[in-house]
Amino acid sequence: MSSPIVKLVAQRIALGLLLLLAVSVLIFAGTQILPGDVAQSILGQSATPEALANLRAELGLNDPAWVRYFKWLGGVLTGDLGTALSSGQDIATSIRGRLWNTLFLAFAAAVVAVPLAILLGLLAVRYRNGPVDKIISGLALASTSLPEFFIGYLLVFFFAVKLQWFPGISTVYDGMPFLDRLKAIALPATALTLVVLAHMMRMTRAAILNVMQSAYIETAELKGLSPFDVIRKHAFPNAIAPIVNVVMLNLAFLIVGVVVVEVIFVYPGMGQYLVDHVAKRDVPVVQAVGLIFAAVYIGLNIVADIAAIIANPRLRHPK
Amino acid sequence: MAERNPAERDDNLLDIRNLRIEAKVYPPGEEPKTITLVHDVSLTLKRGKVLGLIGESGAGKSTIGLSTMAYGRGGVRITGGEVVINGRDILKQGKRGVRALRGREVCYVAQSAAAAFNPAHRLMDQVVEAAIGHGTASRAEAEKRAVALFKKLSLPDPENIGNRYPHQVSGGQLQRVMTAMALCSQPDLIVFDEPTTALDVTTQIDVLAAIKDAIHDTGVAALYITHDLAVVAQVSDEIMVLRHGRLVEWGGTRQIIKEPRQEYTNALVSVHEIEHREQNPAGTPVLSVKDVTAAYGRSHVKVLKNVSVDIYPGQTLAVVGESGSGKSTLARAITGLLPPEQGSITFAGRTLSNALAQRSKADLRELQMIYQMADVAMNPRQTVGTIIGRPLEFYFGMRGRERDKRVAELLEKIEMGKGFVDRYPAELSGGQKQRVCIARALAAKPRMIICDEVTSALDPLVAHGILKLLLELQAEEQVAYLFITHDLATVKSIADSIAVMYRGEVVRYGPKSKVLAPPFDDYTDLLLRSVPEMEIGWLEKAISGRRMASAGN
Numbered sequence: 091m092s093s094p095i096v097k098l099v100a101q102r103i104a105l106g107l108l109l110l111l112a113v114s115v116l117i118f119a120g121t122q123i124l125p126g127d128v129a130q131s132i133l134g135q136s137a138t139p140e141a142l143a144n145l146r147a148e149l150g151l152n153d154p155a156w157v158r159y160f161k162w163l164g165g166v167l168t169g170d171l172g173t174a175l176s177s178g179q180d181i182a183t184s185i186r187g188r189l190w191n192t193l194f195l196a197f198a199a200a201v202v203a204v205p206l207a208i209l210l211g212l213l214a215v216r217y218r219n220g221p222v223d224k225i226i227s228g229l230a231l232a233s234t235s236l237p238e239f240f241i242g243y244l245l246v247f248f249f250a251v252k253l254q255w256f257p258g259i260s261t262v263y264d265g266m267p268f269l270d271r272l273k274a275i276a277l278p279a280t281a282l283t284l285v286v287l288a289h290m291m292r293m294t295r296a297a298i299l300n301v302m303q304s305a306y307i308e309t310a311e312l313k314g315l316s317p318f319d320v321i322r323k324h325a326f327p328n329a330i331a332p333i334v335n336v337v338m339l340n341l342a343f344l345i346v347g348v349v350v351v352e353v354i355f356v357y358p359g360m361g362q363y364l365v366d367h368v369a370k371r372d373v374p375v376v377q378a379v380g381l382i383f384a385a386v387y388i389g390l391n392i393v394a395d396i397a398a399i400i401a402n403p404r405l406r407h408p409k
Numbered sequence: 410m411a412e413r414n415p416a417e418r419d420d421n422l423l424d425i426r427n428l429r430i431e432a433k434v435y436p437p438g439e440e441p442k443t444i445t446l447v448h449d450v451s452l453t454l455k456r457g458k459v460l461g462l463i464g465e466s467g468a469g470k471s472t473i474g475l476s477t478m479a480y481g482r483g484g485v486r487i488t489g490g491e492v493v494i495n496g497r498d499i500l501k502q503g504k505r506g507v508r509a510l511r512g513r514e515v516c517y518v519a520q521s522a523a524a525a526f527n528p529a530h531r532l533m534d535q536v537v538e539a540a541i542g543h544g545t546a547s548r549a550e551a552e553k554r555a556v557a558l559f560k561k562l563s564l565p566d567p568e569n570i571g572n573r574y575p576h577q578v579s580g581g582q583l584q585r586v587m588t589a590m591a592l593c594s595q596p597d598l599i600v601f602d603e604p605t606t607a608l609d610v611t612t613q614i615d616v617l618a619a620i621k622d623a624i625h626d627t628g629v630a631a632l633y634i635t636h637d638l639a640v641v642a643q644v645s646d647e648i649m650v651l652r653h654g655r656l657v658e659w660g661g662t663r664q665i666i667k668e669p670r671q672e673y674t675n676a677l678v679s680v681h682e683i684e685h686r687e688q689n690p691a692g693t694p695v696l697s698v699k700d701v702t703a704a705y706g707r708s709h710v711k712v713l714k715n716v717s718v719d720i721y722p723g724q725t726l727a728v729v730g731e732s733g734s735g736k737s738t739l740a741r742a743i744t745g746l747l748p749p750e751q752g753s754i755t756f757a758g759r760t761l762s763n764a765l766a767q768r769s770k771a772d773l774r775e776l777q778m779i780y781q782m783a784d785v786a787m788n789p790r791q792t793v794g795t796i797i798g799r800p801l802e803f804y805f806g807m808r809g810r811e812r813d814k815r816v817a818e819l820l821e822k823i824e825m826g827k828g829f830v831d832r833y834p835a836e837l838s839g840g841q842k843q844r845v846c847i848a849r850a851l852a853a854k855p856r857m858i859i860c861d862e863v864t865s866a867l868d869p870l871v872a873h874g875i876l877k878l879l880l881e882l883q884a885e886e887q888v889a890y891l892f893i894t895h896d897l898a899t900v901k902s903i904a905d906s907i908a909v910m911y912r913g914e915v916v917r918y919g920p921k922s923k924v925l926a927p928p929f930d931d932y933t934d935l936l937l938r939s940v941p942e943m944e945i946g947w948l949e950k951a952i953s954g955r956r957m958a959s960a961g962n
Binding site: 315403404 | 478509510517530576
């Protein structure tokens, strides 16, 4: 682990932070462009002009945009995300529990989906162009092609209504026993798994097939290794970079893109929180959630970049 | 070393009977069809003996070599005959039986070790993998054996070289590590598939000597595949000549190279030097390179150091050197692809601007290039007519019938008939592709053509034809050549003057007769001694007579 790696990793992290800063500007600018007036929406249509002016001054809405931006950014950096307009609650406090819920759901889905996708990808390569490959690819494609709300309702219909194995509404609360919690999120986690599985599996298959053309695969075959060993030992390590990339994209989707699934299962996570507050035009909440989603997305992509750098023996072991 | 019947000991290790190999090909625009690559070839090999398989590309030598491991590349299938190794027909063994054979009884050494090693694993792990996988040795035993083999193959730092990754080791060293990998399983047979072809001539000689010693000391039998008869004459006991998948001649090494019985063998054996009388520098040089220094990027390593050469109209300057000597960089500097940091280039009386973008259309037209890899230098989706017609349109504005007529003339010049106009590059042979590239360069009516290793990827007989064509065209068109090559035989047949390059510098420069006459400097001496000669015992003589070691070591 010598200098080129450290340098490249430091570069990626610095770039990521810069990008996050740029995204924060975009989010702030975006919410400013939106029509409507915060003071108006808090006080309602019947408010007097004096009351509106007072509230604007109180909220600092008369300051220039850049001053408000830096106030907001300074708050974010010190852990203060502001207060929700609709409820008057501290955003950081209400997000904390929900973020944890979302991460838990995403983690549960990822723990199943990532190993399963890679294993299926390896199997598809091992039996490429045969029936096993076609069945795996076909089922995976079908599950991706169905919209997630449709999968969600199918799952609810069969496993919650007909079989009554799992609850149809994923209620979780603080201090809930771990197993109960798992049972509660079984259906949304399954829906998410089905959505992301195919993409990762097909990328794994394509990345490994690409490597299978290399001369060193022939060398491995001519050593008398079994076909699965050839793929696992010789092809897979050279396909890690593209696979990690697609895995990270999907992990990001699991956290950022759960909005629909959370709404279907009435799961108290970030997605539902965001949807609720968009409806209420609660700008500070939308800003805070947007920034967190952006941070997750950028962070996971940095992880993917770093993993790809570390997976490259030429960078890990320079001449 | 599988179960071996003592009675078989003196018998043949390998017995191939009536081997027939077919492949499905997909010619563009036609129905897929099955072609036969190997027609009923039979051969036998005794334990500890070396058989050289030689022939041009497409002769089926690699295909036969791989059949001893029941392996076919791509869509290649073994459809007939028997391959008997250690008394068993391996074509009847089933997948499991074949896997037990590969890497244990028969091992393979590929042409490009750089591509054949997995970049993700340490060398040692790859070297011992087969031995451990087949359970013939514990890891400790196998590693001990590997270190001993590294020593035998005179690799530097044999104790630790196994900890390195493939990219940390030079090409010549990798080729020896690959040989060690094959020997580590203590197989009965090794298939060497052009193991030195991709190496520099000065490195080839060391690798060849290492392989020869290793074969001799371990007593392993070998199939040695190459297109270079002089190389195979150094290592084999017997030689088999193949052509178009058929056996031409099979005999002892001495008989094949001294008393060939077939006409084709005779053509391969006879020396293909073209009689080319050296022309003396006359008039003003068409191209004059003065004190050119160049580097890639902002690197402090100069790839060219104060290079000065002159080329006269209608003459050929050959630039010789091994890979990394800067000869292709010189071409890039002249064409403007790599603007030199210092020095000047004068062409046809004009000083060329360093950067490509500032050169006039006439500068571009009068200075053309031909590349080593003809097939990647042409757009695969354009026909021969379009490829050759393009410079006519671009430089002379020719259109329609006028252009077609000129294309036909040019095809005539490169000795390819009219039937080729509508063909795509994929439908041409290697030699024909290179001819089309020559025609494309000629179409611009250049004063000078830079030929970058134009015959290196071709079979010797085809390369011979290309060289003759280039010389004829030079006589007709009075075009000058800057001929970049690592092959001294080619230089002798085509050059008027020679520049020998070593680590970015011209170490020897002058008319051919002077450069190739003693006394030599050490590097030119090494280059000359490293060219394989079709003489039994040449290898040992060449190694003992060297004054400096090759750089690739």
